[in-house]
Amino acid sequence: MSAVAVNPTRPSAPLRDTGWWRHAAIYQVYPRSFADGNGDGVGDLAGVRASLPYLQELGVDAIWLTPWYASPLVDGGYDVADYRSIHPDLGTLDDAEALISEARQAGIRTIIDLVPNHVSSTHPWFAEALAAEPGSAARSRFWFRPGRGEDGSLRPTAWISDFRGETWTRTRNPDGRPGEWYLHLFTPGQPDLNWGHPDVRAEHEAVLRFWFDRGVAGVRIDSAVLLAKDPELPELSSTPEPGRHPYVDRDDVHDIYRSWRALADSYTEPKVLVGEVWLPEPARFAAYLRSDELHMAFNFDFMARPWAAAALRESIEVTLTAHRPVGAPPTWVLSNHDVTRPVTRYGREETSFAFATKRFGVASDLDLGRRRARAAALLTAALPGVLYLYQGDELGLPEVELPPEVITDPMHFRSGGVDPGRDGCRVPLPWTANGSSFGFAPDGVRAWLPQPRDWGRCSVEAQAGDPSSMLSLYRAALALRRSEPALAGTDFAWLDAGPDVLAFRRGSSDAGEIECLVNLGEEPVPIPPGHRVLLASHTVTDNKVEPDGAVWLRPITAEPITGETE
Numbered sequence: 001m002s003a004v005a006v007n008p009t010r011p012s013a014p015l016r017d018t019g020w021w022r023h024a025a026i027y028q029v030y031p032r033s034f035a036d037g038n039g040d041g042v043g044d045l046a047g048v049r050a051s052l053p054y055l056q057e058l059g060v061d062a063i064w065l066t067p068w069y070a071s072p073l074v075d076g077g078y079d080v081a082d083y084r085s086i087h088p089d090l091g092t093l094d095d096a097e098a099l100i101s102e103a104r105q106a107g108i109r110t111i112i113d114l115v116p117n118h119v120s121s122t123h124p125w126f127a128e129a130l131a132a133e134p135g136s137a138a139r140s141r142f143w144f145r146p147g148r149g150e151d152g153s154l155r156p157t158a159w160i161s162d163f164r165g166e167t168w169t170r171t172r173n174p175d176g177r178p179g180e181w182y183l184h185l186f187t188p189g190q191p192d193l194n195w196g197h198p199d200v201r202a203e204h205e206a207v208l209r210f211w212f213d214r215g216v217a218g219v220r221i222d223s224a225v226l227l228a229k230d231p232e233l234p235e236l237s238s239t240p241e242p243g244r245h246p247y248v249d250r251d252d253v254h255d256i257y258r259s260w261r262a263l264a265d266s267y268t269e270p271k272v273l274v275g276e277v278w279l280p281e282p283a284r285f286a287a288y289l290r291s292d293e294l295h296m297a298f299n300f301d302f303m304a305r306p307w308a309a310a311a312l313r314e315s316i317e318v319t320l321t322a323h324r325p326v327g328a329p330p331t332w333v334l335s336n337h338d339v340t341r342p343v344t345r346y347g348r349e350e351t352s353f354a355f356a357t358k359r360f361g362v363a364s365d366l367d368l369g370r371r372r373a374r375a376a377a378l379l380t381a382a383l384p385g386v387l388y389l390y391q392g393d394e395l396g397l398p399e400v401e402l403p404p405e406v407i408t409d410p411m412h413f414r415s416g417g418v419d420p421g422r423d424g425c426r427v428p429l430p431w432t433a434n435g436s437s438f439g440f441a442p443d444g445v446r447a448w449l450p451q452p453r454d455w456g457r458c459s460v461e462a463q464a465g466d467p468s469s470m471l472s473l474y475r476a477a478l479a480l481r482r483s484e485p486a487l488a489g490t491d492f493a494w495l496d497a498g499p500d501v502l503a504f505r506r507g508s509s510d511a512g513e514i515e516c517l518v519n520l521g522e523e524p525v526p527i528p529p530g531h532r533v534l535l536a537s538h539t540v541t542d543n544k545v546e547p548d549g550a551v552w553l554r555p556i557t558a559e560p561i562t563g564e565t566e
């Protein structure tokens with residue numbers, strides 16, 4: 001792969017800003033599906049390196065790559081066999097180092113995924129544990145337990161996996177007889193680590209240093225609320241007290257993040273910790289963001305809400321209120337590699353997201369979904385805090401309904417084939433309008449997951465020169481977000497524009513102001529006088545925001561829209 005043509009004239013000042021993460025736009029790369037540099041049909045680090053100019057032009061401050069480590073890929077790489085080596089499909093450690101440094105030259109920081117809750121069942125520690133005796137030191141790095149019942153054939157607990165089904169698998173002793181059980185909150189290929197064991201803590205700190213020393217700007221922490229477990233492994237009571245659940249959001253998990261924060265802060269340019277924190281209770285969520293813990297966590301509450309003004313307004317309000325006391329920036333996330341793409345979701349009758357209700361064959365009006373996803377892009381990019389963008393959302397890709405025979409995701413299998421799983425949002429990106437893989441891989445090569453026949457219509461090539469495309473909208477929004485001081489700070493005030501409209505002002509009279517209006521009603525809404533349209537999710541005619549549309553406005557008089565509500 002040839003050297004990358006990055007734009008050397010781009011200002012590098014932001015790279016010296018240690019608070020960069022507070023208002024960053026962070027782009028999630030799913031490396032197997034981003035761009036294939038070596039022509040085997042699987043995306044790789046060479047492909048990401050070659051696409052840095054694209055990311056630079058899009059205007060993102062950082063990339064977060066889902067796990068790139070050696071792995072048997074039982075769960076898309078979230079089953080790590082070696083935290084210090086790169087999966088050979090993706091490249092080598094040299095490629096990873098080159099990517100980190102080339103991205104940096106392009107003004108883009110690199111965040112990697114750390115998977116601390118579990119390892120792959122092919123990890124040397126687990127092999128060692130299986131070969132060792134019950135009660136041995138090697139087994140105590142995991143959760144091995146005898147079964148219940150006379151012959152030990154009953155699982156130690158009845159805990160149910162987030163991936164459905166059981167959380168325990170029975171081992172065989174060297175003599176072939178059934179032995180102890182081990183805990184896996186996800187698949188049997190992902191045994192849970194015992195975070196009470198000093199080796200587990202020491203190893204992860206060493207892994208963090210390994211990557212921090214290689215220049216990564218931070219880590220996204222997988223399944224961040226699951227690490228600490230009650231060593232008694234009790235059955236689940238129907239109403240566990242906050243912080244006392246056997247394995248979710250236990251109070252003692254915070255200890256781990258305090259020590260990681262100290263490590264992250266020990267670098268001249270402090271590293272950033274991002275948590276995957278799925279918790280319904282805002283105060284419990286915000287506790288992870290105290291000033292000596294994580295820098296930020298994904299705001300899944302907002303992501304899962306339906307496309308409805310009251311629901312979104314409430315989520316924004318709850319989010320801002322929860323973050324204020326801990327001083328951490330909120331994050332705004334429309335999707336990721338685990339959830340249904342926004343264009344498809346927002347075009348459905350039920351527009352909220354829940355893992356449990358995923359099914360094949362749910363109808364979606366993609367034109368409607370696309371209009372709403374465009375409005376959602378402007379809404380999220382205008383809110384204070386950090387914007388996360390999942391690869392392909394800038395192209396408005398829909399979820400792909402794949403035929404069951406090509407699906408690789410364990411969520412599909414473990415649901416008995418009812419849940420289509422998560423591969424539908426992981427289909428390789430279309431870069432060109434035509435070709436065997438729409439430019440994802442060299443011509444003549446097919447992508448590892450089948451791409452829809454009309455994928456080229458959504459390609460970068462088809463959209464780059466079209467001012468009305470989703471890609472152009474994202475580029476314009478990210479450019480304004482970067483250049484407008486009003487969008488960088490924390491100033492935020494709701495404006496009253498009626499129950500169906502989300503309207504707020506960013507900035508101050510000193511720093512300049514921008515107002516954002518999102519119309520979730522069924523009638524067009526007039527743009528108030530004294531405002532100039534900076535950016536709109538649709539063509540503005542008659543000075544109106546269309547239903548499912550959004551605009552960014554610059555007030556050109558001192559008059560607010562209709563007076564603040566708070």
Ligand code: GLC
Binds near residue numbers: 078115186222338
């Ligand atoms: C996280 C990841 C998901 C993975 C799971 C188990 O939720 O985002 O993709 O399957 O953890 O590691």
